[in-house]
Amino acid sequence: MTREPHLNAAPVTVSPSPSVHPGAGRYAPSPSGDLHLGNLRTALLAWMLARQGNLRFVMRVEDLDRVKEGAAQQQLADLASLGLDWEQPVLYQSTRRKAYQREFERLQEAGMVYECYCTRREIQQAATAPHGAPGAYPGTCRELSDQQRAERRAHRAPAYRLRAEVSEYTVHDMFRGDYTAAVDDVVLVRNDGTFAYNLAVVVDDYFQGVTQVVRGDDLLSSAPRQAYVAHLLGYPPVTYAHVPLALNEEGKRLAKRDGAVTLPQLRQAGFTEADVLSWIAASIPVADPKKTGGAQVFESAMHILRFFDPQRMSLEPWTVRDPLKIS
Ligand code: GLU
Secondary structure: OOOOOOOOOOOOOOOOOOOOOOOEEEEOOOOOOOOEHHHHHHHHHHHHHHHHOOOEEEEEEOOOOOOOOOHHHHHHHHHHHOOOOOOOOOEEHHHOHHHHHHHHHHHHHOOOEEEEOOOHHHHHHOOOOOOOOOOOOOOOOOOOOHHHHHHHHOOOOOEEEEOOOOOEEEEEEOOOEEEEEEOOOOEEEOOOOOEOHHHHHHHHHHHOOEEEEEEEHHHHHHHHHHHHHHHHOOOOOOEEEEEOOEEOOOOOEOOOOOOOOEHHHHHHOOOOHHHHHHHHHHHOOOOOOOOOOOOOOOOOHHHHHHOOOHHHOOOOOEEOOOHHHHO
């Protein structure tokens, strides 16, 4: 699929026709290790929402950094073993640098990019811009003269930032409704030359025909700035569905160190895919009305899909208790 978008100053109103281009949902793991129960749940929800919406489902490995050898293969195998399926080929971000470069240059040619020489510490120490959100880039390098840039360049390679023309942006989220958050001058290319997540995710979602972005709600606040970048690139808006995260027993974000929480660990402890699917189903919650009394067992992702009602989905985080302690 090749699509040639163009920079657009006005909001994009033309969406691809559903009959020609049905749109897609996606899951986009970072291959930094094995997926834990919270990740598996998010992936299942993304797959089910795509299937229920008659969308294609695509996979993307976000391997621009934090890559652990073999992790992507293990993640995909784990997802397949739960019964998820997706279109081939899987997109690997490490193969997409040319595309990011091309889209970055379109922003640059439109005068929407500037060089930034600030260190992380300088940004933390600088007072936030008068109307900026806390933590927003204060715009230190926005108006450097050619001479100032040349001086700084002698000491440090630049990062490239978006010259944002709005201070906030609104997206639509299936669960949260219209959601507005601050947009600042996001980094597009880091000073080590790596393309930033906020650019790559937008370019790839468009390239893969993604119309529905389902992911953990830790990323909700970054959706408006990604949607703004997409808008500048002339891409049609996507619908978001940010789903609650999984927490450990202390109420903190679930992590791999929280006991047996990945499929390989759980298998080793004697649990099966059906156990994992059944816990996740209970957390959504999804129940099979034909099965009353006793524990509800779900053998496959398809079985959960049959009884999944997004309207009844819990918007509370899922507290995962260590299954080794329960059984
Ligand atoms: N790769 C990101 C993660 O694993 C998800 C990015 C996204 O879904 O937009 O946290």
